[in-house]
Amino acid sequence: MNVLLILPQIFLFTWAVVVLVWDFVPRGKSRRGLAYFSLLGLVIAGVMTIVIPRGEAFSGAYLSDDYGRLFNLIFLASAFLTILASVDFAEIRFNYRGEFYGLLLMATTGMMFLSGANELLTLYVSLELATIPLYVMAAYMKRDLKSTEAGLKYLIIGGASSAILLFGISLLYGLSGTTYLSNIRGGDLGAGNMNTGLIFAEVMLIAGFGFKLAAAPFHMWAPDVYEGAPTPVTAYLSVASKAAGLVAFVRIFFNPLAITSADWVTILEIVAVLAMVIGNFVALAQTNIKRMLAYSSIAQIGYVFVALSAVNGYSIVGMMIFLMAYLFANIGAFMVAIGFSNMTGSDQIDDYAGMIRRNPMVTVMMAIFMLSLIGIPPTAGFLGKYWLFAAAVKEHIYWLVVVAILMSVVSLFYYANIVRKMFFHENPDESKIYYGPALGIGIFASGVAVILICLAPSIFYDWASQAARVFFPQF
Numbered sequence: 001m002n003v004l005l006i007l008p009q010i011f012l013f014t015w016a017v018v019v020l021v022w023d024f025v026p027r028g029k030s031r032r033g034l035a036y037f038s039l040l041g042l043v044i045a046g047v048m049t050i051v052i053p054r055g056e057a058f059s060g061a062y063l064s065d066d067y068g069r070l071f072n073l074i075f076l077a078s079a080f081l082t083i084l085a086s087v088d089f090a091e092i093r094f095n096y097r098g099e100f101y102g103l104l105l106m107a108t109t110g111m112m113f114l115s116g117a118n119e120l121l122t123l124y125v126s127l128e129l130a131t132i133p134l135y136v137m138a139a140y141m142k143r144d145l146k147s148t149e150a151g152l153k154y155l156i157i158g159g160a161s162s163a164i165l166l167f168g169i170s171l172l173y174g175l176s177g178t179t180y181l182s183n184i185r186g187g188d189l190g191a192g193n194m195n196t197g198l199i200f201a202e203v204m205l206i207a208g209f210g211f212k213l214a215a216a217p218f219h220m221w222a223p224d225v226y227e228g229a230p231t232p233v234t235a236y237l238s239v240a241s242k243a244a245g246l247v248a249f250v251r252i253f254f255n256p257l258a259i260t261s262a263d264w265v266t267i268l269e270i271v272a273v274l275a276m277v278i279g280n281f282v283a284l285a286q287t288n289i290k291r292m293l294a295y296s297s298i299a300q301i302g303y304v305f306v307a308l309s310a311v312n313g314y315s316i317v318g319m320m321i322f323l324m325a326y327l328f329a330n331i332g333a334f335m336v337a338i339g340f341s342n343m344t345g346s347d348q349i350d351d352y353a354g355m356i357r358r359n360p361m362v363t364v365m366m367a368i369f370m371l372s373l374i375g376i377p378p379t380a381g382f383l384g385k386y387w388l389f390a391a392a393v394k395e396h397i398y399w400l401v402v403v404a405i406l407m408s409v410v411s412l413f414y415y416a417n418i419v420r421k422m423f424f425h426e427n428p429d430e431s432k433i434y435y436g437p438a439l440g441i442g443i444f445a446s447g448v449a450v451i452l453i454c455l456a457p458s459i460f461y462d463w464a465s466q467a468a469r470v471f472f473p474q475f
Contacts, residue, residue, distance in 0.1 A: 038104070
């Protein structure tokens with residue numbers, strides 16, 4: 001057993017415990033030091049993730065490979081930006097800041113274990129370690145009825161989805177006789193009378209992951225939870241929890257079940273269409289920016305499923321590049337929303353009118369984030385969608401690509417509406433909107449990353465290609 005391979009997870013969990021204990025030490029009312037201490041822990045864990053060797057631990061139940069390593073960096077970057085976004089928000093809204101940062105680090109630890117899970121029970125336990133802290137964080141403003149409602153809904157739906165996912169896992173174990181993904185033989189599973197049971201297992205797994213990913217028609221919890229949860233938690237949910245669901249989904253469906261893809265690709269295509277259509281068209285009617293971003297995130301997972309339906313190396317490349325682009329654009333947009341809400345107390349889109357005169361720099365950054373979410377060059381979102389659609393084109397799934405492009409056109413209306421209001425509408429209140437140093441740094445860094453990914457695509461393509469070779473060695 002090579003414990004060195006899980007050293008970043010052990011370190012980050014220990015760091016989370018230190019954050020929790022440190023919060024008991026009597027000091028002044030401010031807890032900003034806890035936030036910066038947590039950021040330091042994430043940086044150290046990131047360095048460890050980069051330098052640890054490849055290999056397997058726990059008799060093959062955990063793998064350290066390029067695929068999991070890249071996902072771990074995405075999880076750590078999501079947590080880093082979320083804590084930057086939380087510094088001022090926590091000082092204003094939270095009474096218990098140490099617990100918040102500790103829970104965030106623990107959730108990230110669970111996701112990092114999940115990225116390397118090569119065994120079904122390890123995968124399930126890691127997913128729950130990543131998810132349970134999020135239930136608490138969604139209801140963290142316990143005196144706010146919307147926040148407590150969000151936490152309760154997330155807990156109930158999350159528990160139901162976990163049961164469905166566990167049922168699918170148990171069926172897969174029953175059919176294969178093993179919980180190790182590398183020992184499950186897809187060809188044997190698809191033989192004879194076992195095929196019906198396998199299809200049922202695949203349906204349960206897709207439904208379970210569909211709830212975790214907020215993919216239609218399993219999305220009913222997302223808008224209310226995104227609106228009611230503290231905005232930094234919503235930002236983390238929108239990126240990290242989706243990446244966690246995707247890392248596990250691909251581990252199962254692109255490894256032992258790839259050979260039976262004819263059974264489940266059609267289901268995935270249907271889910272992709274529903275997610276894109278429902279997410280984009282309902283987002284058009286939203287007046288609250290958090291609900292709008294919730295429905296847009298449903299549509300975004302539909303675009304990812306377009307690529308995964310192709311089941312080839314470009315599917316992994318497209319997914320990884322898209323997630324990197326989505327990470328900075330979506331959390332960047334939420335950081336703008338957090339600062340705006342801190343100053344104005346509003347999450348209404350109409351209140352963003354005339355923001356160009358209240359904070360020009362942040363307005364320009366918000367416009368960049370919106371353009372990236374649409375997929376317009378020269379932003380990272382364009383590069384991400386290009387590779388997502390290229391994966392489907394490679395397998396001649398043209399009809400799905402056409403639907404995805406049409407839905408991207410629909411998304412232009414609600415994303416561009418925010419830009420239009422910020423630049424061309426007037427607001428009776430033209431007082432300046434100030435963003436704290438942590439938020440300002442996070443917004444600026446996210447904006448630079450959104451542009452950099454598109455201007456230097458070869459670097460990110462090489463990273464994504466290394467991840468793809470874990471499943472497609474000849475890619």
